[in-house]
Amino acid sequence: MTSGPGVPDWSAATLASVLPSVADSLGVSGFAGADRFGLPPAPRSVVVLVDGLGYDLLAQRSGHAPFLRQHLAAAKRIPCGFPTTTATSMGSFGTGLPSGSHGLVGFQVLDPATDRLLNELSWEDGPDPFRWQPRRTVFQAAQDDGVSVTRVGPHYFDGSGLTNAALRGGRFVAARHLGERVTASVERVAAARRSLVYLYWGDVDKIGHVHGCQSWQWGDEVESVDRALASLAERVPDDTSIVITADHGMVDVPFDQRLDLAHEPELMDGIRHLGGEPRNLQLYLRPGTAETVAQAWRERLGSLARVMTREQAVDEGWFGATVPEVLPRIGDLVVTMQDRFAVVHSGLMRKEILALLGVHGSTSEEELAVPVIVVPPRRAALGR
Template structure:
């Protein structure tokens, strides 16, 4: 008998979904006047930086590589990115200010019920129309209607991509490749409008963590580069501008010997129509009438390696927040949340470069779920 999973996210108060609404409130948005303010001081303009993979536990553990961020950790908040702790879901929560059960981006690989096939919400390859999949307005769209100059900065291939369109549409997009170029672009953008909300994304820390591990020296080196860039950004923005730094998830290093391989465990695929999710957070879509048997089989097989819930159980517990009717079928009939250093892979269906990854995320540990909100207030009152 295993203990139950930790408490689900507090989506309404202390989650990543609260960041952009709180920032919008801090710069005077009437649409978000009643949302939790997260303690953010008023400012005329704001830059929000999302560093992919910069978990709060990791930042504090490796803060020797980040003197600028470390100097602000005393006032920083620890937020919950939500479940699953994966980029596509977190971007939906961040961009809309809503929980996954409302915006509908409920995992890395999820079922499109209309097509009866699983697609990747990060790459969006062969995915549905993104605005039909996620029809609710984003925070960027909302504040742009109030006359705020909204600029989103990232790699060029993000512009018009499925995930960007679904989760982060609104305002204008400006492409910049290197981090230093994105900082310069952000400073120029925030100076170009007396009321501005600028969003800057950086993804290399996550990439380094996946390939080398979040405990590696390479991860520390990349954090040093990010920290220097953030210090330059904060020193370069106008005095009436606040800078806020957050992340979409954390990460854990998972030894390859701790991974269950579905290619060698055929019993775990009995009654399973589709496998979704990712190695740390598996979602199983079952054949009609098979869900209860699949749930029982996985609970027995996983033991202390995972918390295994049925869809109804996961929804009732609040892991996805309030779940809309259109979203419910996208959630797996069975949801497996990995514990400790465990993961589930399928060597017969997964590209070798993905199987080699060391750093993983998606589950419910504090290392994966906790993200920072580091705020550098406007210098001018």
């Protein structure tokens, strides 16, 4: 495998390193030496994932986040992995593996067994998630080692396909509002001598999609999250570490900077399934058409997109170490949009997707870079 420009260095710190590092700090068997962030040893930890809170966005708009800003100088800026989309990042976060190993390789990908697209976020009519992603998660490993593991999020995450594939292990506690999730996290992390709590919050991403990540609404939501995280830090037991990260960043793409494939029939020639998402399409082709389709897309889009074959994307390392059973899930062609540009299909994509101003999925630094912010325990651990 060669390394292409901008490809995440999977031997260094990535989003896949976060939970293994926390497991190391908790003394979980099998994770000694896994820490990539210099986490202090602690018997308790709360890991917060704020969906859509990219490092560059946070740094740019840190005036909205005084609590996070005071920790930003010591924060790590790491790649989330590829594609820069929630389902893929949750797989990397939960398993500690790159997407080519855990197999959650995009927003919409091909299920080779049924020759249908699988939306890995909604998992509607999807395959058995335990077979689709059979690797043990870090939560399962921590639970097996005697750590009390709790995942805190919206009720509809409990038992969902994506949760079972990427984040299984421990107990799930449902809470709707962010304040309720903070309270649940404080209670659960204090309930056992060794404990790991995972708290998820998705509204930064939702607001960024609808209003744009440069909007005042996005800033207001970050202010709310910042206040909640400050409260969390005040209320957890004093031997608890807090690690804050995200699953991807985001860019705003004006609607006049989008190409609609519904009006470009020549670009749909040879395509059986249109997978991926507007910033990162995965094209599943009829046999023998790859060269012709790739040439047509490169000529039409020019510098606005990079068109890679599956073999090229894998060889350059975008998906990390890729196991054979995952290869057919990746598009025959992988098209990553450059600059502020997106490709949609108004006849195939849901209108809710077409209406999103803030988008992600591609390889820009704004989409790839996420923070790892560590709030150390107020009291050093005397022993595990």
